[in-house]
Amino acid sequence: MPPEIIANLQLALNGMATGAIYALVALGLVITYKATEVLNFAHGDVLMASAFVAWGLIVGLGLPFWLAALLTVAFAAVLSWQIDARIMRRIVGQPQFAGVMLTIAIAFMLRGLVSMFFGPESRSYPTPWTQQSTHIGPVVVSDLNLVILAVALLLTALIYVFLRRTALGVSIQAASQNQLAAYLSGIRVKRVTSLVWALAGAVSGACGLLLAPIALVDISLWIVVLKALAALVLGGFGSIPGAILGGLLLGLIEQFAGVYLPDGSKDVAAYVVLIATLVLWPRGLLGEAHGRRV
Amino acid sequence: MRFDYDTSYLDAKRLLRYPAQKLAYAALAILLLAAPWLLPKYYVGELTYLFIMAIASLGLMVLSGYTGQVSLGHAAFLAVGAYAHAWLLSQGAPWLLSIALATAISALVGLLLGLPAIRVSGLYLAMVTLAFAILIEHVLGRWKSVTGGFNGLPVGDPVILGANLSGLKSFYFLALISLVLTVAVLINLMRGKTGRAFVGVRDSEAAAASLGIWVAGYKVLAFVISAAVCGFAGALLAHHVRHITPEGFNLLLSLELVLMVTIGGLGSLRGAILGAFLIGMVPALISQIKPLLGDRIAKQFGLEIFFFGLILAIFVLFEPKGLNGRWLKVKAFFDTFPLYRKDVFRRGKTYMKSERYR
Numbered sequence: 001m002p003p004e005i006i007a008n009l010q011l012a013l014n015g016m017a018t019g020a021i022y023a024l025v026a027l028g029l030v031i032t033y034k035a036t037e038v039l040n041f042a043h044g045d046v047l048m049a050s051a052f053v054a055w056g057l058i059v060g061l062g063l064p065f066w067l068a069a070l071l072t073v074a075f076a077a078v079l080s081w082q083i084d085a086r087i088m089r090r091i092v093g094q095p096q097f098a099g100v101m102l103t104i105a106i107a108f109m110l111r112g113l114v115s116m117f118f119g120p121e122s123r124s125y126p127t128p129w130t131q132q133s134t135h136i137g138p139v140v141v142s143d144l145n146l147v148i149l150a151v152a153l154l155l156t157a158l159i160y161v162f163l164r165r166t167a168l169g170v171s172i173q174a175a176s177q178n179q180l181a182a183y184l185s186g187i188r189v190k191r192v193t194s195l196v197w198a199l200a201g202a203v204s205g206a207c208g209l210l211l212a213p214i215a216l217v218d219i220s221l222w223i224v225v226l227k228a229l230a231a232l233v234l235g236g237f238g239s240i241p242g243a244i245l246g247g248l249l250l251g252l253i254e255q256f257a258g259v260y261l262p263d264g265s266k267d268v269a270a271y272v273v274l275i276a277t278l279v280l281w282p283r284g285l286l287g288e289a290h291g292r293r294v
Numbered sequence: 295m296r297f298d299y300d301t302s303y304l305d306a307k308r309l310l311r312y313p314a315q316k317l318a319y320a321a322l323a324i325l326l327l328a329a330p331w332l333l334p335k336y337y338v339g340e341l342t343y344l345f346i347m348a349i350a351s352l353g354l355m356v357l358s359g360y361t362g363q364v365s366l367g368h369a370a371f372l373a374v375g376a377y378a379h380a381w382l383l384s385q386g387a388p389w390l391l392s393i394a395l396a397t398a399i400s401a402l403v404g405l406l407l408g409l410p411a412i413r414v415s416g417l418y419l420a421m422v423t424l425a426f427a428i429l430i431e432h433v434l435g436r437w438k439s440v441t442g443g444f445n446g447l448p449v450g451d452p453v454i455l456g457a458n459l460s461g462l463k464s465f466y467f468l469a470l471i472s473l474v475l476t477v478a479v480l481i482n483l484m485r486g487k488t489g490r491a492f493v494g495v496r497d498s499e500a501a502a503a504s505l506g507i508w509v510a511g512y513k514v515l516a517f518v519i520s521a522a523v524c525g526f527a528g529a530l531l532a533h534h535v536r537h538i539t540p541e542g543f544n545l546l547l548s549l550e551l552v553l554m555v556t557i558g559g560l561g562s563l564r565g566a567i568l569g570a571f572l573i574g575m576v577p578a579l580i581s582q583i584k585p586l587l588g589d590r591i592a593k594q595f596g597l598e599i600f601f602f603g604l605i606l607a608i609f610v611l612f613e614p615k616g617l618n619g620r621w622l623k624v625k626a627f628f629d630t631f632p633l634y635r636k637d638v639f640r641r642g643k644t645y646m647k648s649e650r651y652r
Contacts, residue, residue, distance in 0.1 A: 039417050090611055096416055097364055098610055101556050104549060105606035112600025120595070226428070229421050237418070268432045271425035278422050279410040 001138055009139045011255050017145030018214075019251020020152035024207045025228035026235070026243035027156055028200040031163075034238060035176040035196035038088060038099035043204050044225025045110040046083075048218075050076040050208035052118050055217045058125040065128055073205040080201025084194045092179070107222065115219055122218040130213060148210045155203060156244050163240070172196055230274035236287025245285055309481065326470060330463040338466055340578055345469040346530045348570035349476050351554040353523030355566035358555050360484060361516035362496030363412075364420040367427025368524055368551045373434060373543035375400040375525025376449075376532035377441055383450035390454060393529045400525020401518050408517025412510055427548050434540040446539035449532045465533065472530055473567075476523060480563055483519070492516055493561070546599075553602060557609045559616025568617040576601055 025043065032040045050072050057068035083106055091098045129143035163169035175182040175189045182189050211221060227250065235246025250270055258266030277284055300306050310316045330338050354368045379396035387395070411422050434441045441447055451460035452468060459468050483489055491512045494502035503509050532538050550573055558569025580598050587597075613620055619639075627634045 102610045105603040108599045108603025112596040115596025274425040
């Protein structure tokens with residue numbers, strides 16, 4: 001195989017791994033959005049907090065990775081459950097803007113708390129896959145990237161099946177489309193909503209756990225939520241397969257923009273994609289078309 | 295309780311209708327005019343900064359509060375205004391021309407963003423503006439020949455018609471006059487045809503369109519006005535900080551502006567100013583209470599952002615109408631004194647309605 005094709009394949013695989021993270025974060029955003037119509041800007045900060053908690057458990061307390069991973073995901077789930085049950089529930093029915101502002105407020109508080117509690121330094125922790133790599137034909141992939149890809153695809157499939165095929169998943173959809181009607185048909189809307197938040201939190205906890213070994217445990221980890229927004233929009237806002245597709249594509253776009261386009265375009269690629277998609281093609285790749293009722 | 299009894303159309307048009315209002319605003323004017331001599335130097339500088347932020351917050355209020363278009367990226371317009379002004383000054387343009395051009399350039403950027411941005415609304419618009427602000431920050435960092443890159447750009451002194459106004463007191467008055475002018479322009483714009491059209495577009499686009507309001511046109515106009523006012527504020531801010539860098543106009547500043555209008559109370563100019571004062575004072579207040587806290591917490595930057603979040607959460611949860619809403623409630627309490635009932639402003643119970651299918 002010619003070397004430039006190998007180099008491109010290498011780039012593509014790295015891009016897919018980053019993209020898988022974006023996809024997972026986008027997945028967490030989209031399930032909360034579908035269930036509660038709230039775009040959770042605090043999602044990235046739950047992720048960031050979980051990365052710090054994972055660091056505290058692995059390096060600080062010396063727990064084995066798997067136990068720490070389990071505890072971290074549980075932490076993120078409980079945190080998100082509490083955010084919904086104690087805070088977000090109070091503003092149900094208010095305009096969408098209130099939800100945006102409240103999640104931004106929660107994001108700020110989380111960021112402030114983490115920074116006060118842990119301090120601003122960057123840090124890292126070991127995983128079972130650190131420093132290992134696998135050869136697929138001529139291409140070398142780090143095991144961490146493979147694990148990230150696998151986890152992303154697995155979680156997506158699980159959540160997709162859960163929402164489409166199980167009674168609980170269907171009641172989540174019902175609650176998201178018409179809360180009052182869902183109440184009247186016997187769905188425990190409050191609990192269902194909190195459950196969705198906990199699910200999204202668990203996903204973001206897993207993301208934090210996986211992202212931290214690639215990108216260091218740092219306060220600025222929350223920025224991934226902005227990239228995930230771009231991925232969501234690209235894939236079609238409100239669509240779960242779209243979130244995954246958009247995430248993977250965005251990872252690829254970033255990776256290739258970094259190599260083939262002028263210096264600095266890697267940093268802005270996601271935002272250019274976001275604006276261009278929304279302005280030129282607001283439906284995105286797999287978005288559902290919605291008419292506007294007057 | 296006061297009942298208006300107008301004997302001519304001019305009565306209804308007056309801004310200050312009652313003697314009590316005139317007295318209150320006269321007292322405020324005297325206080326503000328005397329402040330540079332009454333307050334310590336540090337607070338005069340802080341007050342100047344608050345005036346500038348109030349102008350920016352007014353700019354965002356036109357867009358978010360009156361027209362209902364959420365923007366999470368208004369620091370971009372401040373940045374454009376600041377950089378345009380600093381660059382023009384460094385090219386030897388006179389101050390008045392430079393600030394006018396900076397405002398115009400910012401308005402132009404507002405037009406360029408507004409034209410495509412009105413295709414989307416709500417959350418989507420919030421995301422577009424957010425991404426736009428990040429883009430502008432990167433562009434300013436990379437466009438070294440004009441902006442000086444991440445090293446920033448020094449800002450010349452404000453020299454108006456031969457008088458150097460860079461001193462603490464003179465710049466205080468420059469900012470104060472700018473704020474008063476902005477308020478005067480916006481107050482009249484917002485109670486006139488333009489402002490009523492904005493409010494119509496905010497409350498129902500369909501209803502506004504059926505009343506003959508050109509919805510798209512007014513949305514773009516709101517963007518342009520808002521960008522112009524923010525550009526103007528940015529140019530003044532450039533003088534205040536004296537050396538502008540792209541980091542000075544980051545996402546946090548955008549969000550601070552949104553905080554100001556939300557906490558102030560969407561849809562009121564008074565709210566924009568009150569919100570700007572409350573949010574603008576937070577960093578200064580926190581530096582006051584820091585010595586009381588433990589050393590470990592006190593040296594973290596996280597405290598500031600935590601308080602921003604806390605204040606915002608409290609307002610969204612308990613006073614969605616913001617400071618202005620609270621002000622109106624307090625006023626209603628005294629106006630109707632023994633008759634005020636707690637339920638006058640009570641909110642009804644609400645269920646979530648999907649905005650997706652609207």
